[in-house]
Amino acid sequence: MKKILILLLFVTSIVSAQKKEFKYSLSGIKKIVLESGTRIVLTAGNTTELVLSDNANNHKTYERDEHKEKLKEDKRKGLTAIYPGGKDNTDGFGFSITKEGNVLYVTDLKSTYQRHGIKLVLPKTMNISANAGTLGSISLEGFTGEVEVATNVGRIEMKNVTGPITANTSVGKIDIDFDKVSQTSPITISSSVSEIDVALPADTKADIELRTQGTVYTNFDFDIPTKKGMPNVSGRKTINSKLNNGGVKIYIKSSMGNIYLRKK
Amino acid sequence: MKHLTDEEIMLQIADGQLQLLSILFDRYHVRIYNYFNKMVHNKMVSEDLTQDVFLKIIKYKTSYKNGNFAAWIYTIARNIFSSYYQRVKKERSNEINDDLLASEETTVSESKQEELDHLQKALLKLKRSERELIVMHRFQEIKYEQIAQIIGSSENAVKVKTHRALKKLKEIYFQA
Amino acid sequence: MKCNHIQNKLIGFLENSLSEVANSEVKEHLKSCTNCNKELEDVKSFLNILDNQKTEIPSNNLRDNFNKMLASEMANASPKVIPLKPQQDWKSYLKVAASIVIVIGAFLFGKHQSNITKIASVKNEHKEQVLALLENTSASKRILAVTNAEEFTKKDTKIIEALINRLFFDKNANVRSAAAETLAKFSSEIIVRDALIKALETDKNTTVQIELIQILAKIQEKRAIESMKKLLENEETPQYVKQQVELNLPSLL
Numbered sequence: 001m002k003k004i005l006i007l008l009l010f011v012t013s014i015v016s017a018q019k020k021e022f023k024y025s026l027s028g029i030k031k032i033v034l035e036s037g038t039r040i041v042l043t044a045g046n047t048t049e050l051v052l053s054d055n056a057n058n059h060k061t062y063e064r065d066e067h068k069e070k071l072k073e074d075k076r077k078g079l080t081a082i083y084p085g086g087k088d089n090t091d092g093f094g095f096s097i098t099k100e101g102n103v104l105y106v107t108d109l110k111s112t113y114q115r116h117g118i119k120l121v122l123p124k125t126m127n128i129s130a131n132a133g134t135l136g137s138i139s140l141e142g143f144t145g146e147v148e149v150a151t152n153v154g155r156i157e158m159k160n161v162t163g164p165i166t167a168n169t170s171v172g173k174i175d176i177d178f179d180k181v182s183q184t185s186p187i188t189i190s191s192s193v194s195e196i197d198v199a200l201p202a203d204t205k206a207d208i209e210l211r212t213q214g215t216v217y218t219n220f221d222f223d224i225p226t227k228k229g230m231p232n233v234s235g236r237k238t239i240n241s242k243l244n245n246g247g248v249k250i251y252i253k254s255s256m257g258n259i260y261l262r263k264k
Numbered sequence: 265m266k267h268l269t270d271e272e273i274m275l276q277i278a279d280g281q282l283q284l285l286s287i288l289f290d291r292y293h294v295r296i297y298n299y300f301n302k303m304v305h306n307k308m309v310s311e312d313l314t315q316d317v318f319l320k321i322i323k324y325k326t327s328y329k330n331g332n333f334a335a336w337i338y339t340i341a342r343n344i345f346s347s348y349y350q351r352v353k354k355e356r357s358n359e360i361n362d363d364l365l366a367s368e369e370t371t372v373s374e375s376k377q378e379e380l381d382h383l384q385k386a387l388l389k390l391k392r393s394e395r396e397l398i399v400m401h402r403f404q405e406i407k408y409e410q411i412a413q414i415i416g417s418s419e420n421a422v423k424v425k426t427h428r429a430l431k432k433l434k435e436i437y438f439q440a
Numbered sequence: 441m442k443c444n445h446i447q448n449k450l451i452g453f454l455e456n457s458l459s460e461v462a463n464s465e466v467k468e469h470l471k472s473c474t475n476c477n478k479e480l481e482d483v484k485s486f487l488n489i490l491d492n493q494k495t496e497i498p499s500n501n502l503r504d505n506f507n508k509m510l511a512s513e514m515a516n517a518s519p520k521v522i523p524l525k526p527q528q529d530w531k532s533y534l535k536v537a538a539s540i541v542i543v544i545g546a547f548l549f550g551k552h553q554s555n556i557t558k559i560a561s562v563k564n565e566h567k568e569q570v571l572a573l574l575e576n577t578s579a580s581k582r583i584l585a586v587t588n589a590e591e592f593t594k595k596d597t598k599i600i601e602a603l604i605n606r607l608f609f610d611k612n613a614n615v616r617s618a619a620a621e622t623l624a625k626f627s628s629e630i631i632v633r634d635a636l637i638k639a640l641e642t643d644k645n646t647t648v649q650i651e652l653i654q655i656l657a658k659i660q661e662k663r664a665i666e667s668m669k670k671l672l673e674n675e676e677t678p679q680y681v682k683q684q685v686e687l688n689l690p691s692l693l
Contacts, residue, residue, distance in 0.1 A: 101512035148579045164580035168613040170646040185580040188614040192646040193680045255650045282514045283575045297498040311502045427451045434486045
């Protein structure tokens with residue numbers, strides 16, 4: 001019944017350009033592994049379900065295409081979309097969802113060019129692993145579980161997180177704002193060229209390792225031991241320091257970009 | 265780690281070193297997959313059954329007692345095939361009447377007939393036990409002695425049965 | 441009648457599995473019987489057909505599913521990695537006791553923050569725990585294990601092999617980078633050097649590539665010059681990676 005309702009909602013939403021949603025129960029799930037090549041927005045919600053929706057903020061184009069969409073919809077009547085990457089089991093959303101033990105794999109079956117962003121609402125404590133492919137970006141807020149993200153050119157943005165965080169991008173900018181810092185296991189943030197901007201609470205206990213050929217800017221008090229010997233061939237510089245007598249390891253590495261480490 | 269024998273690795277797995285199973289997977293999965301695929305001629309089913317074998321290895325790891333690993337893994341594979349076969353047979357007998365099934369000692373309908381080549385068709389006309397001997401001996405190149413160990417028979421009996429099965433297969437093959 | 445008897449033995453004859461008596465009996469008969477010779481050819485060609493059956497390669501799904509299955513089994517099993525072998529003396533009991541402490545420690549790991557350093561030092565004696573942690577589903581935990589692996593010596597081939605495994609196969613680029621960094625500490629080992637060069641040729645992630653370029657320059661691995669030049673020549677290599685090569689290559693020449 002619920003499914004039919006959602007399906008109805010989905011069908012009507014194409015015409016009226018309303019927000020469409022797909023829900024999936026997360027009982028027994030500890031971790032979500034998400035793959036999609038688009039702009040991914042993840043929000044922590046007061047929910048026990050995964051709530052998936054399109055996040056095209058460009059509603060104008062949609063309205064203009066409304067007529068076209070309707071024609072397309074008529075064409076699709078009685079047919080089902082099939083994809084090379086797996087079976088769509090999200091009522092036409094174009095995602096494949098599979099459960100393996102306590103891990104849920106959510107894989108986008110549509111290509112980057114067909115998506116204009118997706119939005120997921122997940123329980124606050126969920127562990128998340130998200131990969132935005134070649135072109136996608138990731139933005140998430142409010143999670144207290146472990147977060148793993150990877151992008152290529154897209155930006156990585158996190159707010160109100162606690163870690164453990166493992167983030168990597170080649171070209172995208174990274175901005176991470178910690179609420180507090182979980183001492184469970186290491187935090188690693190790395191980028192090849194772009195700048196990394198990290199904000200930590202003033203009382204964070206951590207062993208920090210910063211490495212870049214760019215410049216590090218911070219308002220934390222760093223006690224930097226002066227090292228002699230070993231000429232630095234590659235021009236790479238490492239700064240090690242303890243914050244508040246030390247704690248969890250935090251690695252921040254950018255090959256060429258600047259590192260901004262802010263005290264809040 | 266790569267130079268350890270199957271048995272040494274399996275003992276460590278039994279000891280809780282589950283990650284080592286990936287080495288045994290590398291060594292055996294193609295063989296086990298081909299065993300199933302020759303038996304049922306269905307790729308999807310064969311992959312599933314192969315996966316089952318490795319899951320069972322984990323579940324029953326403590327029951328492994330230092331014996332020949334190849335024999336052990338094939339014993340597991342045979343058991344899995346057996347229960348799969350019983351299940352399919354049961355499912356099918358619910359649909360079709362039993363007499364028809366009794367005369368058809370194969371799982372042919374599992375696969376699309378037209379896709380099978382001539383040899384495969386002939387193979388599937390053999391009895392399950394005959395087919396298995398040929399698959400193990402000719403395709404998997406397991407020695408008679410080891411097959412005997414796996415199916416719990418004597419080397420000589422296995423040899424005679426295999427030869428008989430081969431002869432039968434040859435007749436079916438050239439006849440059709 | 442005689443022919444029938446011989447024909448039943450032809451397969452065994454071809455397989456060389458007949459008794460000596462039976463073998464010479466068949467040989468003798470074949471000298472004079474055209475019928476059985478023809479049958480022999482038939483059997484031969486038929487066995488040939490059988491033996492030419494190619495081995496089918498299963499799809500990648502099989503390996504993927506296996507890896508997932510193994511990971512989840514390992515995750516389920518991790519709270520009880522106590523060795524089950526019969527214990528022979530009091531020392532082993534101590535070991536069990538110690539490993540129970542560690543297991544409990546690992547269990548409380550997530551909840552009690554200050555335990556980290558303690559566990560890290562106990563781990564030194566218990567590389568099994570590190571090895572298991574290297575396969576953890578959490579990337580952050582794997583990084584922890586990779587960094588802890590520094591404490592072992594180059595004689596711990598298991599650790600080194602596990603690290604190389606991470607360097608090549610870990611899905612997470614940060615784990616691969618960290619593995620490369622730890623491996624650099626074991627660079628006196630030739631397999632480590634080989635692995636680092638190989639990884640530079642195969643890894644597609646630019647962060648990992650840059651890490652490897654810097655490490656290979658630092659350990660003065662001249663055999664990497666070839667791979668670095670290849671990166672420079674490859675049109676698909678991003679400019680900023682080439683820049684790193686140009687920066688580091690001169691130190692090797």
